[in-house]
Amino acid sequence: xxxxxxxTGGAGFIGSNFIHYYQQKYxxxxxxxxxxxxxxxxxxxxxxVENNGNYQFIHGDIADMKTVAAIFKEYDxxxxxxxxxxxxxxxSIHDASPFIDTNVVGTLNLLQAAxxxxxxxxxxxxxxxxxxxxxxxxxxxxxxxxxTEDTPYDPRNPYSSSKAGANxxxxxxxxxxGMNVIISSCSNNYGPRQHDEKLLxxxxxxxLANEPIPIYGDGKNIRDWLFVExxxxxxxxxxxxxxxMETYNVGGNNEQENITITNxxxxxxxxxxxxxxxxxxxxxFSDLITFVTDRKGHDKRYAIDASKIQRExxxxxxxxxxxGLRKTVEWYxxxxxxxxxx
Ligand SMILES: NC(=O)c1ccc[n+]([C@@H]2O[C@H](COP(=O)([O-])OP(=O)(O)OC[C@H]3O[C@@H](n4cnc5c(N)ncnc54)[C@H](O)[C@@H]3O)[C@@H](O)[C@H]2O)c1
Numbered sequence: 001x002x003x004x005x006x007x008t009g010g011a012g013f014i015g016s017n018f019i020h021y022y023q024q025k026y027x028x029x030x031x032x033x034x035x036x037x038x039x040x041x042x043x044x045x046x047x048x049v050e051n052n053g054n055y056q057f058i059h060g061d062i063a064d065m066k067t068v069a070a071i072f073k074e075y076d077x078x079x080x081x082x083x084x085x086x087x088x089x090x091x092s093i094h095d096a097s098p099f100i101d102t103n104v105v106g107t108l109n110l111l112q113a114a115x116x117x118x119x120x121x122x123x124x125x126x127x128x129x130x131x132x133x134x135x136x137x138x139x140x141x142x143x144x145x146x147x148t149e150d151t152p153y154d155p156r157n158p159y160s161s162s163k164a165g166a167n168x169x170x171x172x173x174x175x176x177x178g179m180n181v182i183i184s185s186c187s188n189n190y191g192p193r194q195h196d197e198k199l200l201x202x203x204x205x206x207x208l209a210n211e212p213i214p215i216y217g218d219g220k221n222i223r224d225w226l227f228v229e230x231x232x233x234x235x236x237x238x239x240x241x242x243x244x245m246e247t248y249n250v251g252g253n254n255e256q257e258n259i260t261i262t263n264x265x266x267x268x269x270x271x272x273x274x275x276x277x278x279x280x281x282x283x284x285f286s287d288l289i290t291f292v293t294d295r296k297g298h299d300k301r302y303a304i305d306a307s308k309i310q311r312e313x314x315x316x317x318x319x320x321x322x323x324g325l326r327k328t329v330e331w332y333x334x335x336x337x338x339x340x341x342x
Contacts, residue, residue, distance in 0.1 A: 004030035006077045008062055008110065009084030011035040013194040014132070014228055016045035018083070021232035023049050030054045032075055034068075036061045036102075040087065044340075045193045062106035065113070072117040079128040080114055081239060082107065085166075088197055089136075089159045093296055096158035103162035104169070107131065111173045111181075118179070125180050130239045131170045133185040135224070135249065136160035140299035148305045149185075149247045156297055167247075174245045184238045186250040187304045190324065191228030192331040196341065199258065203265045204332045205341075207285040208276065213266070217294030219259030222301040226252035227324035230317040237313045248313070251304030254321045262289060264321075268329040 005022075009015040010033030019031060035041045037059060049055045060067040062084050071077070084106060086092065086099045111129065118124045138147040139154030153168075155161040167183055174181040190200050206213045234250040242248055256264075266286035270277060277285065309315045319327075 002030055003076045003078040004032045004056075006071065006075070006080045007031055007033045008080070008082045008106075009035055009041065011037055011041035011043055011045055011057075012083060012087070013040075013045075013198075014189055014231060015083035016193050017191060017228045018081070018232045018235060019046060019049055019055070021229065022236065023052055023055060025236070027052075028054065030056075032056050032058060032071065032077070034058045034060045034062065034071060035084065038086070040195045062109055063101040065109045068109045068113045069116075072113045077114065077117065077127070079130065079239065080110060081130045081132070081235065082110055083132045085163070087159070089157050090197075090295060092157055092159035092162070096162070099158050099162040103159075104165045107166040108169055111169060111179070115173060115177055115179055119177075125178055125244075127180060128239060128244075129170065129173070129179060129181045130235070131166065131181065131183045132235070133167050133183050133247075134160065134163050135185055135187045135251070135302050135304050136299070137164040137167060137185065138302075141301040141303055143301070146303040146305035147249060149249055149308055156299055171245070180244045182238060182242045182244060183247040184235060184242075184250050185247060185304075186231055186234070187224035187226050187252060187302060189226050189228045189231050191328050199261070200265060200328060201332060203262055204269065204329060204336070207266060207269050207288055208273065208333070208336050210276075210280040210282070211288065212290040213262065213285075213288045214290055214292045215258060215262055216292060216298060219262065219291065220257050221298055222255055222257050222303070224251045224302060224304050225254040225256055225261065225321060225324075226250065226317065227319040227327075230319055233318070234309060234315050237315050238309070241313050243312075248309040249304050249306050250309060250315075251306040252317045252321070253306065254317075255303050256321070259289075261325075262286070264325055265329060268326055269333070272329060272333050
């Protein structure tokens with residue numbers, strides 16, 4: 001049995017970008033990707049790697065212990081990088097149950113299966129369980145301050161609560177059993193392969209179709225924006241070099257109001273598709289921006305202090321916001337041209 005890293009949720013946005021990144025950087029490393037292929041997961045995100053000898057896909061649900069245990073039985077899992085989650089806040093406000101099943105029970109199943117297997121192999125303290133978490137667990141900020149790794153958890157919606165619950169479970173397996181666990185918590189990722197319900201794909205899809213671009217409230221909620229490739233590099237570093245039991249915050253150092261991001265994307269679309277502006281008789285795609293009723297309990301501001309990962313592991317974001325947004329818009333515009341829905 002050759003050793004493999006188990007990736008969960010690799011057909012989603014960040015997981016699929018990570019698999020591309022990782023297979024390019026470490027072509028000899030075997031990766032097993034387990035994904036339930038919910039509405040948010042798509043094998044179309046993985047076409048470039050699907051025939052690689054060192055990549056294997058398993059269609060499975062991490063909330064089902066039998067599935068998870070069978071993976072550890074069949075493969076020699078040397079580490080887990082756990083992305084799989086229900087990830088959309090609005091959906092969690094509508095119905096929290098799948099968030100508990102996947103984000104809490106699914107995480108527990110993975111921890112239990114990994115623990116049993118690694119204990120049996122006498123490598124519980126060596127093999128690594130890396131949990132991908134979010135800055136949303138820290139709650140909402142006022143006008144100043146940033147989340148550090150020591151900020152107490154204060155989740156405000158069912159999604160962030162389920163992710164905080166998962167974090168506590170991960171830490172508890174480190175404390176209780178001496179498992180080699182590690183957490184990275186990141187801010188808003190953007191880039192290629194994101195599901196169309198998220199902000200950037202929504203802006204681009206609506207603009208290209210000459211439809212209203214819906215923005216919650218007054219658009220002044222602030223998020224930190226992290227280009228997904230920068231995040232993938234951070235995960236690589238945390239997985240290989242991070243200290244056991246530690247948490248590392250990963251942020252882009254790019255705090256922006258939603259409306260500013262929206263205008264920036266519209267401006268790039270003006271540049272890239274002047275033909276459509278003319279066709280739709282618009283001066284700017286930003287003319288399509290429409291403010292809609294705010295999300296319930298919408299957190300005002302998230303900002304992340306990523307100085308620990310910079311200081312201890314030497315990571316820092318390499319892609320500035322303008323370049324990252326340009327690459328992102330180009331990617332979706334190219335996809336749209338092929339008539340694949342964004
Ligand atoms: N996207 C962001 O900006 C962001 C920010 C902070 C943290 N995160 C975290 O990063 C991780 C990945 O986020 P994403 O944006 O790629 O999410 P995503 O929604 O795009 O992808 C999630 C993937 O998990 C799979 N999945 C869901 N339930 C599953 C289950 N029960 N069993 C197996 N697979 C299942 C889905 O099919 C999908 O492929 C999540 O843990 C999320 O909480 C994301």
